[in-house]
Amino acid sequence: MKFDEIIYLPILLIVFYILYISSFKIPVILLFAGFFILIKGSDFFINGAVGISSKLGISEHTIGLTIVAFGTSLPELAVSSLASYQKHASTAWGNVIGSNITNILLILGLAMLFSTIKPSRFAFKDAISMLAVSFLTIFLAFDGKLNFYDGLILLAFYVYFLYTLRGRGLEGEKIKGKAKGAILFLILGFFGIAFGGEAVVKGAVGIAHSLGIAEATVAGSIVAFGTSLPELATTIMAAIKKHYGIAVGNVIGSNVVNLALVLGISSMLANISLNLMTPMIFFFFLASFLILVILKEKWLSKIVSISFLILYAIFIATIYIF
Template identity: 45%
Template sequence: METGVLVDLIKLIVGIGVLVKGADTLITGASGLARRIGVPEFVIGLTLVAFGTSLPELTVNVQASFQKASEITLGNVIGSNIANILLILGIAGLIRPLTIHRTFVKKEIPLNFLSILVLFAMVSDRLLDGSSLSFVSRSEGLVLITTFVGYLYFLAAFLERENVDKDGTEMGLIKGGILIAIGLVGLVLGSEWTVSGGVNLATALGVSQVIVGLFLIAVGTSLPELLTSAVAAYRGNPDIALGNVAGSNIFNVSLVLGASALVNPIPVPDRVFRDLSVLFVATLLLLLSNYMGRRYSVSRMEAGILLTIYVVYAVYSWYREIYP
């Protein structure tokens, strides 16, 4: 392996690690500080804990938009969402079969389908308008941000109605402020290293930025969801594992992609419909798993199927990229 490629790979891996740790540190400090000043528990869960696992995707995508590497942004969002369902739920379900709350089936999964359909419409400029190029424009980014605000309102109403609380401890002002500052620095540096390392690696290996975003960066920035869901499954908390994945997928499409498009319009590569179709099928399989075998559950066999599909999809995508 050439020295330059090795340096870029190390930069990418270290950047992802700093991103994940920075997000965790920021959320720890912010949630502890919020409790200290009397912010309601459900608000903390809504705005910090749920939002926290999407911070790596958000910072990477915004950084990529500023660096004119916008192809990474769309690949990162779609790739992260595919990994969340096929890879993360596959691993979590193998650790322990997942029992699914009916609310998840009736509300969260339909919202995930809706976000995919909206994204399909936004990347179909050539089909719908006859345009020579397709972009996710700034105005569409604003629509996605508005959708994100609406989703926050939906979550707030649900949490308040269900009286959902989360355990946690207060934190001193100085300690909380230091953790927040460290977390923010980690997010900024980590996103810079991740994007520059990923772009350089794609150039050196002769693969597209979309592929790097779909797999290397997408899986790397999904590590918070992977760790959260795996631990939740191991501890017998399937609602956390499933809710974390579903909420993160909606956050990625609405907030992460919306914020990226506001910075710079996002060009749509030709292969995006294939990857969006995989995401749609993955979400459909998750829905069908609730009605096959034991109702409202993901068995180990079904989890193994999800994981196998992800491996096949990843191998096929890399093969098509190298041998078109």
């Protein structure tokens, strides 16, 4: 591990602290500073986790299905759980729902634009699991809220989802990573995620209050885009390098993690009031159905890509207008 890699995040955390105590009147600065530290913290956390996994000799496929999928959803977990704990329920659920829409319409849309995607044979089956947890979430929230027990049910679904992955290519090339210094990376990453998530929540709430915009709208657009940056980078790079399984799998896996794990934990921390009669919920289901259809019919083309990107633009316009 290089010295500049070790010192990089602590310096960022110091800069963040200065911004944190001085920028409450400038929430935009706080928001983007938080995004930067959040993403870098996630990167450090993933590097640390992969380093530890390499020492334990866990296969690459297993790491991809567990640690990497979890790692790219760390920003959503940090932001939504902190928002829920601080009683900003709209930010908590808006970030999760908005991130899932962003993952499908924007990120997968861009991936299809850069490369002709050829999904793995497991993609459609996993998309069904994603749609199932989507229906489960809405069913649990039909009374207008998600409570502690609803969160437990969502977490149970996540455990079941991981169980269904058993035996799926567990034998394979082992991860090659640097185990040395992995624990330090893990610790630095954890603090980066915690402080960055706090800044994003404060910045998003500040922007919403300053502009008179609903917290859920800011969370479903600006915050959701920011917390989806790891998925954006991973998916597009995988598509360009023709690792199609990673590209599609990352989108589907992250969406399952967001709903089952992130929203599950968030609703266990505090009750989350959820308005189902909103445009965001409509686009959430639309995006979930569309990915199922295109995987079933193998319609992963540039025409579909452009259609997805147009739908994402319509989604953003709609939630701000209505």
